Amino acid sequence: METVALLVPAVPAMAGVIALTQWRRLATWVGIAATALVLAGGATLGVATAGGDVVERFDGMVRVDALSAWMIVLIGVVALIATIYGAGYVSAELAQGHTTASGARTYGVLVQWFVAAMLVAVSTDNLGVMWVAVEATTIVTAFLVGHRHTRASVEASWKYVVIASVGVTMAFLGTVLVYFATRHGVPDATLRWSELVSIAGQLDPAVMRTAVGLLLVGYATKAGLAPLHTWLPDAHSQAPAPVSALMSGVLLSVAAYTILRVKVVADITLGPGYLRVLLLIAGVASVLLAAGLLLAQADYKRLLAYSSIEHMGLIAIGAAIGTPLAMAGVLLHMLGHGIAKAVAFCASGEILLESGTTRIADTSALLARRPLIGGTFGLALLALLGFPPFSMFASELAIFRAGFAADLGWVMLLTTAGLLVVFAAVLVHGQRMLLGRPAAEADTGSRSRAVMIPLVGGLVLAAGLGLWLGPLRPLIDSAVSVVSL
Amino acid sequence: MTPAAVAIGMLQVVVLVAVAPVLAGVMRTIRSRLEGRQGPSPLQPWRDLRKLLRKERLITQQASWVFVLAPLVLVASTLTVAAVIPTVATTTLLGDAVDLIGVVYLLLTGTVVLALAGLDTGTAFGGMGSSRAMTIAALAEPAALLAIFAVSLRAGSSSLAAIAETTLSDPVGLASPETLLAFGAVAVVTLAESGRLPIDNPSTHLELTMIHEAMILEYAGPDLGLVEFAAQLRLTLFLTLICTLFIPWGMATTATAAAVGIGVAAWLVKVLLLGAAVAILEVGLAKVRLFRVPELLAAAFILSFLAVVVSFFLQ
């Protein structure tokens, strides 16, 4: 089992190395196989840890508990959708001349290493290694965001790298201060999360308050929570669609995962109130800000990016509540959001390839012209809005119920108001894109139907999860017990 | 005060007054030689002063009593400072009555009075020089005061004698960040207040680039002699201040003739070396544009601010 835990990040890393070669077909197939293996590994680890067991190696450098296994499954599913779709996307970009052969090769390498970095971040016990991996994701995705060498993508990637790196540097200072706190008052200085949980009661509260605040600021920047979200709409809208799928679907959730880990330690040292207040402020601000900015959106990829901010806000609110029901909602929301956002971004990639523009005003009558793409995109939007039977309905319901049960009624009301605005905005924009009469004779388009298979599969999975958790149930129960009060 | 202390105090004033023009002459000669010219003799400023004092007094009709009194007030305030700063010994004539902050404000009185005189005649160049000089003084004052504060913190008192004695008894304390920062700040303030490059070129002939010279354009004869002497004494006093605050070795702490002799010799060497350093620096630097001078003085202010802050941090 420890070998599986070691192989899970190693496989995509090696796939990335293979992608450095000139054999693009081979690299593509190897990449898809790698993400499939990651998913299989995640499932295996999930079975192993579902009872509360922990897989450990190298003195805590590699440690997979139920929460980590849940995240590995999440990364695996979304990465699988993104890489299968990405194969077709990159071929189309090459054919249309939007990228070169070396650009396609860079894409293949960096996507695999991106997945590997995220896997390292979720399967380690050492806060320092977790930090290094999160910073590595920024570095790897920088060139992915700037994949198309346009003015807008240069601007987006510059802002992304600077803001994310500054934020993550704050998190580094927080990590250093946690280490500092463990040097005084406890026998052994440590950065291992499992040890920190056991000694958390003896750490100096003043230093920990600063440390936890800095860690929150840093990782909240990577998670796209307001007011540290300014890089997100630019980066996620300029990146190629499969990369946006990975970034929105998984990277934000990995950052939220790090916040959850910090929260467990902070709640013991400082009491639950400290992070609860901070996370509620960030979460509600994110939801309201996203709601406001979604109303006047003109670009459908930015629309999806703001939707990510809104959902991360919901996750932050759920994390703030902290009860087992809320945490179950949070974890399920991460999975559901990952899948639905991946499908939405990939479908938007198809729309971009076909129409050449990301403006909402210039896209219309999708359902009539390209029913498969339009239908997938529309259903993904509905999933993101929390319609049943998609799983996000269940997770949002769980968070709201937990919120009311924890006497946070007015926060929930504010959030509901925000969600209603989001609902209206996305419906209006979606309707503008999907409905209507086509202006010219509808053509069937030159893209094959096969690229839509992963997307449709994702939608089916999202709907299925909303109805029945099935084998995931014991895993999510264990993960919740790791992280809740 | 004991008679010996009074004698030493008067000796200090005499030595300062005698050496000040010579120092200015030495700096001018060094600068000329470095620029490849023969240059005047170092004693030339004394000859110039003698010539000016013999000339007829000319005062324009537009001037008022401010113009007439300014050179006297300037020389008086500068001479008072000469009686305060410990030069050859740690005791001075007025050292118990006036501390370092008093020194700064006495020197500022001289600047203000001269600026008023520049305005008094109503000429364009005079007004221009006065406004520039006051801008520089206003920006250099905070830097000077904070640097004094930093230095006083270390000694526990703002009396110059106390500061000098603290440094003499604990030389290693000079290698601390706050002293080095304060030194940097005081150095920049010295250059600013005595009108040397890179802030003001003392040997310029172009009126539009003048700051100090522009204020005294209307003076002639004995008044000009007094003003020039005061400027030379000011420069010497600033350099002596740096010696006392940061390199006090050689100063007499006892009232014996031998110690005082060593004190005089040590001071001469130190002040001539500092003057030579300033002259060499002037040859290497170009004058900073006027609207960049606030940046330079802001940097000096920051240096002195950091000196204070660091001395609080690192106790």
Add this chain to the structure above:
Amino acid sequence: MSDGTLFRLLELAVGLSLVCGFVALWRRGLVSIIRALAVQGAAVASVALLLGIHEGQVQALVAAVLLLVLKAIVIPRVLIGVVGRTVEYREIEPLINIPTLLLAGAVTTAIAYLAGRHLTALAPGPVTQAVPIGMAVMLLGFLLLVFRRKAVTQVVGFLMLENGVALVAFLTTAGLPLVIELGAALDLLLVVLVLQVLAGRMVRQFGATDLNQLMELRD
């Protein structure tokens, strides 16, 4: 080396890094700003070296050498290469003028002192006394990052932020575990290389690296 001398040298090194921060705020020439950063990096590395000697920890010594090479030699060379390639040698007037920026730096230093005091309170001593100065260097890096207009200066501000964090790290903990130091150093180098490439692309797309031009994407 006696403890007293060691602490005095430590004070000097920490003070030097703070002064370098202000020099970078003050100067307009991009090459001078990068040189100030290089000197600051050397000062941080010497702090690590002194603390390694004091606590007898080999990992701090290794980290010190690594930091010296990285922060004082490699990264400044990369940045000067960027300046050469973008052929922009001077800063444009920043968003607030330089004396105001210097005063803002002075205010943030005072804030850092107030904020850092309770960190020092956990383990009072001559070494942790200097922690607020590390935080002040961080805040100076922030000011550079936010208020200057050239891309290279923004990178220098980010690196100064990192220098401040490294200072605080060494002063509080005498070095994190070596693995993490190596990882952090590698990350830093890679970030600088990434920004170097992006700056090159910026020049090709926009013609200059004035960050005020990056205004296309907004709502």
